[in-house]
Amino acid sequence: MAGIYIHIPFCKKRCSYCDFYTEIAPKLIPSLVDAIVSELHLRKSYLQEESIKTIYFGGGTPSILSKSQFQKIIDTIYHLFIVEENAEITFEANPDDLTPEFFSSISSLPFNRISIGIQSFDDDDLKRINRRHTAQEAIIAVNNAQRAGFTNISIDLIYGLPYQTVEGWVNQLDIALSLGIQHISAYGLTYEEGTQLWKQKEANEIEGVDENTMNEMYAILLKKMDGNGFERYEISNFSLAGFRSRHNTSYWKQEPYIGVGPSAHSYNIKSRQWNIASITNYIKALNNNELFFEKEELTLFDKYNDYVMISLRTKEGIDLQKIEFDFGTELANYCLKNIKTFIDSEKVDKIDSKLRLTPTGIQISNLILTELMKL
Numbered sequence: 519m520a521g522i523y524i525h526i527p528f529c530k531k532r533c534s535y536c537d538f539y540t541e542i543a544p545k546l547i548p549s550l551v552d553a554i555v556s557e558l559h560l561r562k563s564y565l566q567e568e569s570i571k572t573i574y575f576g577g578g579t580p581s582i583l584s585k586s587q588f589q590k591i592i593d594t595i596y597h598l599f600i601v602e603e604n605a606e607i608t609f610e611a612n613p614d615d616l617t618p619e620f621f622s623s624i625s626s627l628p629f630n631r632i633s634i635g636i637q638s639f640d641d642d643d644l645k646r647i648n649r650r651h652t653a654q655e656a657i658i659a660v661n662n663a664q665r666a667g668f669t670n671i672s673i674d675l676i677y678g679l680p681y682q683t684v685e686g687w688v689n690q691l692d693i694a695l696s697l698g699i700q701h702i703s704a705y706g707l708t709y710e711e712g713t714q715l716w717k718q719k720e721a722n723e724i725e726g727v728d729e730n731t732m733n734e735m736y737a738i739l740l741k742k743m744d745g746n747g748f749e750r751y752e753i754s755n756f757s758l759a760g761f762r763s764r765h766n767t768s769y770w771k772q773e774p775y776i777g778v779g780p781s782a783h784s785y786n787i788k789s790r791q792w793n794i795a796s797i798t799n800y801i802k803a804l805n806n807n808e809l810f811f812e813k814e815e816l817t818l819f820d821k822y823n824d825y826v827m828i829s830l831r832t833k834e835g836i837d838l839q840k841i842e843f844d845f846g847t848e849l850a851n852y853c854l855k856n857i858k859t860f861i862d863s864e865k866v867d868k869i870d871s872k873l874r875l876t877p878t879g880i881q882i883s884n885l886i887l888t889e890l891m892k893l
């Protein structure tokens with residue numbers, strides 16, 4: 519089974535913390551949709567007839583597309599691939615796009631999951647990070663999605679925003695939990711080099727949250743999620759029973775997928791590919807029948823590193839038996855030897871062949887990961 523990711527790299531304005539490849543160029547949307555359709559045709563055999571169990575429109579801002587643009591892409595996917603009857607079909611959206619009119623326009627499309635980029639329910643936070651919606655609009659967007667019949671709704675939140683307090687974060691979580699949603703992705707803010715927010719921090723124009731407060735916010739997140747029936751199935755992802763993101767879970771299980779659109783990545787166990795990260799060059803390449811991606815064949819170490827990097831973040835953790843079976847005894851021994859000190863210091867639990875981060879291990883997951891990588 520496999521997945522399809524469609525990247526829609528357009529945003530109406532740029533959030534100050536974001537380093538994703540996106541552009542503010544709405545005139546290019548129709549040509550991009552045509553190029554995506556062309557790429558889907560070229561990728562038809564990439565997944566070798568595997569059936570499609572998830573389709574995910576991410577971005578950028580997929581909710582910028584019109585119904586006919588979504589329809590064109592979805593029709594092409596159904597025409598070229600075998601899409602399973604109960605496939606999970608998600609689109610990401612910005613709250614201010616999610617009006618009753620929008621939902622009514624897409625009501626005949628097969629979407630059954632929506633991921634809303636809310637980030638904060640505090641207007642001061644939202645202004646500071648240059649989001650285009652208000653806290654009230656975020657709540658209305660969730661209500662509109664529910665009225666439109668969506669019963670699988672995810673929201674994104676960010677903690678550790680400039681000037682955010684622990685009390686403020688508790689309040690964010692309380693609002694989120696009052697909305698009757700099924701899934702929350704909560705990420706600690708990182709200042710990515712080159713972003714507007716990073717420049718403001720470098721110039722001392724804003725005050726960040728210190729590491730201890732970040733850790734406290736994460737601990738509160740774990741407690742609140744647990745207390746409200748949300749399972750932490752990945753470091754930053756929480757769901758009610760039966761509502762894990764199947765699309766992201768398939769990435770974490772290293773199942774094959776194609777990523778279509780500028781800067782999208784594809785993976786088929788043997789190799790990784792990544793598309794040109796420029797809308798105009800991507801469209802030009804597809805129109806002129808030129809190569810639009812780069813490709814890397816995966817070595818044994820690459821495959822081991824990918825597995826460790828992804829699995830360490832999940833609730834299921836790293837399975838030494840799987841490493842031995844898939845990558846050999848030498849790499850299984852290497853992994854166990856390098857993680858031992860973290861087991862001894864109770865940052866990692868070892869139960870049989872499974873290695874799982876403890877709550878304090880999560881706080882140093884990047885350090886642990888560095889030790890496990892095989893270069």
Ligand code: SF4
Nearest residue numbers: 529532533536577578
């Ligand atoms: S809407 Fe999303 S993709 Fe676009 S700039 Fe903001 S965070 Fe980045």
